[in-house]
Amino acid sequence: MIYVYALMEPPSQLPELTGLGEAPVERLDVAGLAVAASRHAGEPPKLSDEGVLRHAHVVEELTGSGAVVLPARFGLVFGDGEALERAVQANAEQLRTAIARVRGCVELGLRVLLPEQAGGRAAVAQGGGEYLRARLRETTERDRLARELHDALAGLARDSTHSAPVSGQLLLSAAYLVADDDVETFRRAVRTLEDSHPELAIVCTGPWPAYSFAASTVGAAP
């Protein structure tokens, strides 16, 4: 069985890495792409904290080695080399497009949390009609705020993806594909938003390997 960590533009050399179950990470050349994978006898690796962190570590190290990397989702396994080759062949064009898109970029994550009491403001308003109107104002305001924050950052990114829940404390969850040279500018823009919205908890994470921009062009992924 072959467990896949990432697909890459063929790098000159793969760093020496230990994968799931202490198996060495190998480079397999398929359809003009390099696949970082490990071989396992019998059952596929079980889902565990350790496995998730190991997978993340391998992808991180590959990215750190300077290769252009499309991270695989945890649990991408194939029965044998032929099955792997068929799957990569069938998606080769989309994979190459995705590689071109993430080249020279990192992914930055953003989560924005509202202050604790904000969620309950509508609930304390009096009466049914008033409740609905307050609720509507709040929803519109949430939407406006999320959009303002996202728009300020999306312009600095090559690509972005975001979701803005209509209720709850999480106002905005987003990922931005940012060129290496623009990371500092991006972080400054986040600090500017923090300064202008001291009531919000704005957490910028990364740089990450481009997990959020690897899958969208590749067929499946419901």
Add this chain to the structure above:
Amino acid sequence: MTGQDQPALAQQVTLLELVDRVLNKGVVLSGDITLSVAGVDLVYVGLRVMLASVGTLERLHDLEAVPALEEAAQG
């Protein structure tokens, strides 16, 4: 939030973001895909619920580590 809370919050969010990426993002190949790791969906759903329902900063702080992924997968 105070300056003291921020690093702890950032740390927790980073861990959640990491797990969310590894389990939920990244390349999935159509066709011969064998997502044979039982419980991925379950863990994914569990995490989403957790993230979506982060009702208070305190609760976020309570997430000392990603809780028992394996248990969730088996449960």
